[in-house]
Amino acid sequence: MPEVILPIGPQHPALKEPVNFRVIVDGETIVGLELDVSYTHRGIEKAAEQRDFIRVVPLLERVCGICSHAHAQAFCTGIEEIMQLEVPPRAQYLRTIVAELERMHSHILWLGVAAHVVGFNTLFMWTWRDRETTQDILEEMTGNRMNYGMNEVGGVRRDLSPGQIRSILSRLPKLEEQIGKYVEMVKGEETMLLRFRGIGKLSKAEALRYGTVGPTARASGVDYDVRRDDPSIAYPEVPWKVVTDTNGDVYGRTLVRIGELQESLGIIRYCLEHLPEGQIYVPAPKVAPKAEILSRYEAPRGELAHFIRTNGTDKVDRIDIRTPTLANWTSVTVSLVNQNIADIPVIVAAIDPCLSCTSRITILSERGRRRGEMSWAQLVDHGQRFYREGGRS
Amino acid sequence: MEPLLLGIYILLFPGFLFLFAYAFLLQYLDRKIAARMQQRVGPPLLQPFADFIKMLGKEVIDPAGVDRKAFDAAPVVALAAAMTAYLYIPIVGGSPFAFQGDLVLVLYLLTLPTIALFLLGWLSRNVFSSVGGVRAVTMLFIYEVPFFLALLMPALMAGSWSISEIALWQQEHGWFALLQPIGFVVGLIGLQAKLERQPFDIPEAETEIVAGPWTELTGRRLALMHLTMQVMLVAGSGLIAALFLGGPLLPWNISPAWLATIAGFLMFLGKTLVILVILASLKVATGRIRIDQLNDIGWKYLASATILQVGIVLLMDYIRVGT
Amino acid sequence: MSGVLLEMLENLCSKPFTILYPKEKVPIPKGFRGKIAIIDEKCIGCSRCAKVCPAECITMVPDETEIEVKGKKIVRKKRPVLKFFRCIRCGLCEQYCPSEAIVMRCQLSECGPDKEVVVQ
Numbered sequence: 001m002p003e004v005i006l007p008i009g010p011q012h013p014a015l016k017e018p019v020n021f022r023v024i025v026d027g028e029t030i031v032g033l034e035l036d037v038s039y040t041h042r043g044i045e046k047a048a049e050q051r052d053f054i055r056v057v058p059l060l061e062r063v064c065g066i067c068s069h070a071h072a073q074a075f076c077t078g079i080e081e082i083m084q085l086e087v088p089p090r091a092q093y094l095r096t097i098v099a100e101l102e103r104m105h106s107h108i109l110w111l112g113v114a115a116h117v118v119g120f121n122t123l124f125m126w127t128w129r130d131r132e133t134t135q136d137i138l139e140e141m142t143g144n145r146m147n148y149g150m151n152e153v154g155g156v157r158r159d160l161s162p163g164q165i166r167s168i169l170s171r172l173p174k175l176e177e178q179i180g181k182y183v184e185m186v187k188g189e190e191t192m193l194l195r196f197r198g199i200g201k202l203s204k205a206e207a208l209r210y211g212t213v214g215p216t217a218r219a220s221g222v223d224y225d226v227r228r229d230d231p232s233i234a235y236p237e238v239p240w241k242v243v244t245d246t247n248g249d250v251y252g253r254t255l256v257r258i259g260e261l262q263e264s265l266g267i268i269r270y271c272l273e274h275l276p277e278g279q280i281y282v283p284a285p286k287v288a289p290k291a292e293i294l295s296r297y298e299a300p301r302g303e304l305a306h307f308i309r310t311n312g313t314d315k316v317d318r319i320d321i322r323t324p325t326l327a328n329w330t331s332v333t334v335s336l337v338n339q340n341i342a343d344i345p346v347i348v349a350a351i352d353p354c355l356s357c358t359s360r361i362t363i364l365s366e367r368g369r370r371r372g373e374m375s376w377a378q379l380v381d382h383g384q385r386f387y388r389e390g391g392r393s
Numbered sequence: 394m395e396p397l398l399l400g401i402y403i404l405l406f407p408g409f410l411f412l413f414a415y416a417f418l419l420q421y422l423d424r425k426i427a428a429r430m431q432q433r434v435g436p437p438l439l440q441p442f443a444d445f446i447k448m449l450g451k452e453v454i455d456p457a458g459v460d461r462k463a464f465d466a467a468p469v470v471a472l473a474a475a476m477t478a479y480l481y482i483p484i485v486g487g488s489p490f491a492f493q494g495d496l497v498l499v500l501y502l503l504t505l506p507t508i509a510l511f512l513l514g515w516l517s518r519n520v521f522s523s524v525g526g527v528r529a530v531t532m533l534f535i536y537e538v539p540f541f542l543a544l545l546m547p548a549l550m551a552g553s554w555s556i557s558e559i560a561l562w563q564q565e566h567g568w569f570a571l572l573q574p575i576g577f578v579v580g581l582i583g584l585q586a587k588l589e590r591q592p593f594d595i596p597e598a599e600t601e602i603v604a605g606p607w608t609e610l611t612g613r614r615l616a617l618m619h620l621t622m623q624v625m626l627v628a629g630s631g632l633i634a635a636l637f638l639g640g641p642l643l644p645w646n647i648s649p650a651w652l653a654t655i656a657g658f659l660m661f662l663g664k665t666l667v668i669l670v671i672l673a674s675l676k677v678a679t680g681r682i683r684i685d686q687l688n689d690i691g692w693k694y695l696a697s698a699t700i701l702q703v704g705i706v707l708l709m710d711y712i713r714v715g716t
Numbered sequence: 717m718s719g720v721l722l723e724m725l726e727n728l729c730s731k732p733f734t735i736l737y738p739k740e741k742v743p744i745p746k747g748f749r750g751k752i753a754i755i756d757e758k759c760i761g762c763s764r765c766a767k768v769c770p771a772e773c774i775t776m777v778p779d780e781t782e783i784e785v786k787g788k789k790i791v792r793k794k795r796p797v798l799k800f801f802r803c804i805r806c807g808l809c810e811q812y813c814p815s816e817a818i819v820m821r822c823q824l825s826e827c828g829p830d831k832e833v834v835v836q
Contacts, residue, residue, distance in 0.1 A: 004520055005520075006520050006521075006524075007520075012603065013603060020723050028685075051770060054768055054808065055769070055770040055808070056770070058770045058806040058808065059770050059802060062719060069596060115680065118680040118681055119592070119594065119598065120433050120590055120678045120680030120681070121431070121592075122430070122677050122720070122724070123680075123720075125431040125433060126431065126432070126723065129432060129733050131430030132733075136412070136745075139745055139748065140745040140747070142745075142747075143749040143807065143820075144748075144749050144805070147804075148806075149749075149806045149807055157807070158747070181719060183724070184719045185719050185720055187718065188718075189680070189720060190679075190681055191592055191679045191682055193679070194681065194682055194686050195680060195681075196685070220823070248508035249663075250449065251485065260642065272423075276748045309669065314471055340683060340685065341524065341601060342595075342598065342601050342683045342684065343683075363632065367752060428732075429727065429728050429732065430725075430727050430728050431722040431727065432727040432730070432732050432733045433732055433733070433734060434732045434734045434736070435732075569755070672725065674721075677724055678720050678721060678724060
């Protein structure tokens with residue numbers, strides 16, 4: 001068969017969020033790739049410049065659904081450092097518990113999605129059944145299963161009672177047992193091993209050169225974890241290990257994420273058992289002094305960086321969000337060449353893409369600056385013509 | 394058989410009406426067992442029937458530039474082939490259409506729906522469909538050889554090319570599932586591949602190529618193709634039950650003829666249900682493999698196991714003839 | 717492989733995990749951020765909820781009522797009105813209200829074709 005362009009996206013059953021891959025295939029082998037990630041751009045960075053420090057935290061939480069606490073946390077860490085606030089230890093421990101619970105729910109979700117992408121729907125159903133335990137714990141702690149409004153500049157908003165702590169601790173052993181079963185299944189299930197081993201190989205030099213972060217890089221042997229190398233909240237006081245692997249393929253990334261699941265469970269248990277007494281927040285000043293700060297945090301997908309510039313008012317002057325998925329897309333374009341069509345969803349799912357995080361850029365029309373209004377019918381017509389002509393207008 | 398009884402046999406019982414009812418029942422059981430194994434609830438009893446009726450009423454969309462007559466005809470041809478193949482399966486005693494060589498005819502008819510699927514994929518003028526259609530035919534090349542060989546071995550041992558006579562032969566000499574276990578396993582795996590279920594649902598890989606050759610089917614075409622797959626499930630499991638598990642016959646004779654018929658029918662139901670449970674478990678327990686990995690596995694393991702089975706059968710035959 | 721088969725057989729013999737809504741209901745924990753209620757007798761019209769809302773969904777309308785707060789009678793000038801479709805359920809209004817006049821109840825939104833019923 002001659003070379004064919006296979007359009008994966010913007011709507012495709014393999015993708016949970018819209019992204020446009022135009023894959024150029026020759027038979028079943030991929031020879032080229034074009035990428036467009038601007039479909040969920042919402043203008044959050046601009047909207048954040050018009051809200052003061054109390055009102056901007058719920059906005060930043062909603063950059064992404066799965067890593068919402070990561071964004072709020074990175075922002076609060078940055079602002080607290082600008083304002084030189086000393087956050088009480090109980091608040092730091094509570095923030096760590098929510099952060100690790102978020103990491104657990106994100107990794108279990110990923111495991112289910114990776115199994116679904118190779119057609120193994122059974123593991124998908126079972127992992128999402130066990131994810132309900134983490135979601136129930138989060139709902140009891142914060143009042144919501146996603147977009148937990150736990151963070152504010154200066155501390156947390158809700159406290160944990162001793163009864164709640166006991167109830168959470170009693171549910172952890174069952175979860176640990178189920179995660180142990182999934183480790184066995186991933187290592188022993190033949191079809192998953194066939195589909196994951198040797199796919200999307202990324203050597204350590206390539207991972208460093210293309211700037212991959214998170215479990216994607218740690219699976220290639222890059223020993224870098226922001227929780228250890230640039231720590232914040234309670235991570236310096238809790239005993240935990242960084243999980244790395246040398247395989248570099250999708251199987252290695254699976255092992256790293258499952259290892260992180262087990263580490264997170266240990267961190268949560270330690271924090272619950274050693275929760276210090278005290279206040280849960282300090283009152284923060286209304287304005288922040290003039291400063292620029294780069295605040296980093298280890299989201300479930302990798303290193304999340306917020307660049308914040310304040311100018312002495314009660315709002316931020318500029319906030320720039322560099323998400324881990326944005327850093328990992330280059331590795332996808334590199335590792336997809338010379339693989340099969342059937343491996344596209346596997347490799348894309350292996351970096352755990354979160355398009356809501358990524359779409360911080362959008363490409364406008366390069367020619368002309370026309371302004372006007374379109375009725376709904378005109379907009380539909382414009383959209384259909386745009387796609388039929390295949391690309392930029 | 395006289396024409397009236399023949400008409401009732403074809404159209405009502407155990408002909409097409411029973412076929413459709415049993416196809417819906419088997420689909421319900423398949424989905425329910427798979428759901429319960431995944432700790433879900435699963436569909437209610439009339440769900441497959443409701444799906445069929447609903448799809449018949451939906452709008453039929455023709456993509457631009459597609460040959461409408463061929464697109465309409467392909468599902469009908471596939472369904473007709475599967476239904477005709479079903480007529481030769483022994484359900485209550487022998488089939489009234491049995492003749493020497495009907496095993497080969499049934500195997501040929503059961504291949505036609507896959508060719509129809511390839512044709513639909515190729516005609517659809519859609520990248521995903523053509524890739525899916527090519528995958529369907531590639532899979533056909535890989536699993537057909539071991540599948541055919543495994544199913545022809547009982548014919549060799551029983552000394553007859555008619556399915557009903559093979560089933561009858563097993564009544565005295567024992568089931569082929571015990572005499573040729575490797576062939577039984579290869580037959581089951583081949584049936585799973587023919588029905589395009591996990592781990593072999595490569596042409597319809599939802600997460601990779603949308604729906605493969607099924608992408609542009611809508612309305613009554615989709616309903617007929619789904620029904621074809623279900624009828625193939627009934628026909629295929631009936632074939633395996635007849636060739637390896639003794640069909641609708643008990644290992645001993647029962648004297649009143651009507652009692653023998655009822656007992657035979659219940660045996661047919663029971664044996665096909667057992668095969669369905671095995672196929673459903675296989676579907677739930679595995680993921681999908683890639684087409685080139687299937688190439689590896691098919692030619693390395695399936696084909697060599699089948700050659701081994703062929704060798705054993707020929708050896709046993711030689712010993713039997715020699716003594 | 718055997719782990720998968722074992723779990724499959726176990727699940728075949730046990731109850732499904734699904735909560736059969738609406739016969740069974742989902743258990744809602746205390747502190748859930750559900751429906752929003754404005755308790756009229758406690759509101760003193762300070763507008764703090766409207767200022768702190770990130771989604772700008774609370775507007776203060778003029779409303780002269782006499783209410784009693786901590787034993788003293790004052791005249792309240794304004795009261796809040798919510799646009800429920802814009803609310804993101806963050807809970808900042810509940811946190812910053814000085815008299816606990818706007819609270820989040822532990823009830824889920826309902827289902828139905830009427831917009832007002834659903835988004836309460």
